[in-house]
Amino acid sequence: MATNFREIEKGVLYKVIIPKQKIKVFISSACGDDLWKQKYNLVRAGLKALIEATLFAEVYLFESEGASTASARQHYTSALEDCDVCIFLIDNKDGIPDGVQVEIDIANKFGIKSLYYFCDQSSKDKTPLQRSLSGARNAKSKDVHSFEDFIRIGATDLIEDLVMIYKH
Numbered sequence: 001m002a003t004n005f006r007e008i009e010k011g012v013l014y015k016v017i018i019p020k021q022k023i024k025v026f027i028s029s030a031c032g033d034d035l036w037k038q039k040y041n042l043v044r045a046g047l048k049a050l051i052e053a054t055l056f057a058e059v060y061l062f063e064s065e066g067a068s069t070a071s072a073r074q075h076y077t078s079a080l081e082d083c084d085v086c087i088f089l090i091d092n093k094d095g096i097p098d099g100v101q102v103e104i105d106i107a108n109k110f111g112i113k114s115l116y117y118f119c120d121q122s123s124k125d126k127t128p129l130q131r132s133l134s135g136a137r138n139a140k141s142k143d144v145h146s147f148e149d150f151i152r153i154g155a156t157d158l159i160e161d162l163v164m165i166y167k168h
Helices: 035-052 072-081 098-109 128-132 147-167
Strands: 002-009 012-018 023-028 057-060 085-091 113-119 142-144
Touching: 023 035, 023 072, 023 098, 035 057, 035 085, 035 147, 057 072, 072 098, 085 098, 085 147, 113 128, 113 147, 142 147
Parallel strands: 023 057, 023 085, 085 113, 113 142
Antiparallel strands: 002 012
16 A cells, blocks of 8 residues: 555645555446537546545546557457446436447446446436346446436445445
8 A cells, every 4th residue: 555645734734545456447328529428528527536536446438548559449348347346327318328238238248346327307217228227136226316416426326335345
């Protein structure tokens, strides 16, 4: 473990513990340059910042990565296969884009722990995926009522889930 000092208030320092190993988190949602995807880009960046501020996790966002000799699909699928947990952000109104469906399939194939969030701000109609996740044998999903909730609730739930798993 490395340590670092941070300033709480002017002139007051406290020690921060930085773990050598971090949990790898993959955030999956629509993303890109299209106007309708801008809300996702903002949420993804905010969620990444909040999770990484805990210092116990590193977050993969496709758009934050540099150039690669691998194809775009190879790049994000290898990162997904290497992650410890995946967070899926889905707007009921937009449905599930093809790229996100590929990521869901990979997470299921490799048994990657996944947190599913569905935003019902613009549409209360549940997606087929959302309906398929109901029941005691499936991961518990969460309905959120605004895009801003993706950030706050997603980061908090990740921490709570990790604590619950450790305690059990």
